[in-house]
Each structure stands twice: as structure tokens, then as C-alpha cells.
Amino acid sequence: MASIRAYHRPTTLDAALELLAREEVRSVPLAGGTVLNGLPTEIPEEVVDLQALHLSDISRDGAALDVGSMTTLRDFVDHEWTPPALRDLALRQAPNTIRNAATIGGTVATADPESGLLAGFLAYSATVRITRASGSEDVALHDFFDDHNPLDGGLITSIRIPIGGQAVFEATARTPADTPIVLVVGHLSDAGSLRLAATGVASGPVIIDPGLIDDLEPPPDFRGSAAYRRHLAGVLAARVSGRLQQGGAP
Numbered sequence: 749m750a751s752i753r754a755y756h757r758p759t760t761l762d763a764a765l766e767l768l769a770r771e772e773v774r775s776v777p778l779a780g781g782t783v784l785n786g787l788p789t790e791i792p793e794e795v796v797d798l799q800a801l802h803l804s805d806i807s808r809d810g811a812a813l814d815v816g817s818m819t820t821l822r823d824f825v826d827h828e829w830t831p832p833a834l835r836d837l838a839l840r841q842a843p844n845t846i847r848n849a850a851t852i853g854g855t856v857a858t859a860d861p862e863s864g865l866l867a868g869f870l871a872y873s874a875t876v877r878i879t880r881a882s883g884s885e886d887v888a889l890h891d892f893f894d895d896h897n898p899l900d901g902g903l904i905t906s907i908r909i910p911i912g913g914q915a916v917f918e919a920t921a922r923t924p925a926d927t928p929i930v931l932v933v934g935h936l937s938d939a940g941s942l943r944l945a946a947t948g949v950a951s952g953p954v955i956i957d958p959g960l961i962d963d964l965e966p967p968p969d970f971r972g973s974a975a976y977r978r979h980l981a982g983v984l985a986a987r988v989s990g991r992l993q994q995g996g997a998p
């Protein structure tokens with residue numbers, strides 16, 4: 749049975765990138781390890797632990813939050829600057845045992861198709877900072893998801909979230925604690941522009957246009973057909989938009 753042959757714990761970003769760039773060995777970044785240790789799709793030869801790289805700060809630059817990629821979901825939930833809707837989506841994302849270890853960077857890199865938190869980041873127009881040996885670039889999260897190889901040897905070092913305005917979400921699930929069949933998050937910026945994002949209507953979290961919901965082609969499963977998911981998306985999008993127009997009323 750395949751197993752990990754070596755564990756590295758570099759203390760600088762350059763050293764981590766150098767380890768990950770080696771062509772003779774398949775090494776991958778290790779963050780909280782909840783997917784890599786628990787549910788790996790493929791076992792790497794070596795892992796490069798990111799925990800000594802000082803990537804777990806949350807800072808504020810004007811109206812934007814910079815969340816270090818190694819920030820745990822628990823610290824994100826607990827932080828005073830985290831917008832309430834994103835805090836609630838992170839709480840829904842996984843139980844506290846997982847939240848204590850799972851990181852924001854790992855969540856973005858894994859791109860779980862049903863992650864409500866990622867839909868929240870899309871609604872907030874979040875960007876992902878990718879750092880490579882050649883330098884850093886900021887990529888809109890929706891472009892990150894559209895790209896088949898967004899990292900290309902790089903590491904996610906932070907996520908930038910413009911935190912002005914307000915956001916709410918609505919979801920339909922089989923039980924209150926179950927993963928939603930469809931979840932819609934809306935963000936209304938201070939300038940009055942509305943952005944909606946959803947899970948359960950495409951192969952991953954996506955930005956949706958309320959006028960084009962009939963064009964969505966959700967992958968059906970045992971929890972709901974494509975038509976049912978489209979119907980839910982329309983109902984939830986209308987509710988979210990209505991609540992935001994009333995100032996985010998519950």
C-alpha cells in the first residue's frame with residue numbers, strides 16, 4: 749500500500765516552494781490535513797507542512813480582510829472582523845473537530861463543490877493570493893475555480909475579502925444540519941451592487957445571475973433533480989434579494 753515517504757516542515761516560503769518544485773518527487777502542501785490525511789484522492793510521496801510559514805494572521809487593510817491561508821476555520825469563525833454571514837457559513841461547513849484543524853487555504857484548494865463558505869467568498873468577490881518562485885498574483889476566486897490548474901506549482905498564501913456591505917444566505921436541506929441541496933448567498937455592497945452565489949446548481953460553488961436561473965443545469969442526485977434545484981435556486985435567490993433590500997432582515 750502506498751504511503752507518505754517524507755515529511756518536511758520548512759520555515760520560509762522560498763524553502764517550501766523549492767521543495768514543492770522538485771520534479772523527481774511528487775510532493776504536496778500539507779495544511780490542516782483534514783482532507784490530505786483523512787480523505788486523500790491520491791497519496792503523495794512527500795508532504796510539505798505549511799504550519800511554520802507564519803501564514804495564519806488575519807489583518808485589515810481599509811475595507812478588506814486579508815486572511816492568511818493557514819488560518820483555521822475556528823480562528824476565522826472567532827475573529828471579530830469576520831462578517832456574520834461568513835462566520836455562520838464557516839460554522840455550517842464542518843463540525844468543530846474539523847474546524848479546529850482545517851484551514852482557509854485548504855478549503856479554497858480543495859474546492860468542495862458543496863462548500864457554502866466558498867459560495868460566501870464568491871458573493872463577497874474574494875480574491876486568492878497565489879505565491880510562486882516568480883512572485884505573487886491575486887486571482888478572483890471565480891477565475892481560480894474556472895482554471896483547471898490555478899496553482900501551477902504555487903501556494904495559496906492568503907485570501908482577500910472586501911468586507912463592506914452586508915450579506916445573507918438561505919438554504920434548503922433535508923434536515924437543518926444536513927449539507928444544503930441548494931444554498932444561495934447574497935452580498936449587497938455599500939455602493940448598492942448585488943452579487944449572488946450558490947451551491948447545488950453547478951459542479952461547484954458559482955456566481956449566479958437571478959435573471960438566468962432557468963439556464964442553470966444543476967447535476968441531479970438523490971437529493972434533487974435538476975428542475976427541483978433550479979426551482980430552489982429561484983426561490984432562495986428571491987428571498988435573499990428581498991432580505992437584502994430590507995436591510996438584511998431575518
Ligand SMILES: Cc1cc2nc3c(=O)[nH]c(=O)nc-3n(C[C@H](O)[C@H](O)[C@H](O)COP(=O)(O)OP(=O)(O)OC[C@H]3O[C@@H](n4cnc5c(N)ncnc54)[C@H](O)[C@@H]3O)c2cc1C
Binds near residue numbers: 778785842846851856
Ligand atoms: C469528516 C470531514 C467532513 C468534512 N466536511 C466538509 C464540509 O461539510 N464542507 C466542506 O467544504 N468541506 C468539508 N470537508 C473537507 C475539508 O475539511 C475542507 O475542505 C478543509 O477546509 C480542508 O482544509 P485543510 O487545511 O485540512 O486541507 P489539507 O487536508 O491540509 O489539504 C487539502 C488539499 O489542499 C491543498 N492545500 C492546502 N493548503 C494549501 C495552500 N495554502 N496552497 C495550496 N494548496 C493547499 C493540499 O495540498 C491538499 O491537496 C470535510 C472533511 C472531513 C475529513
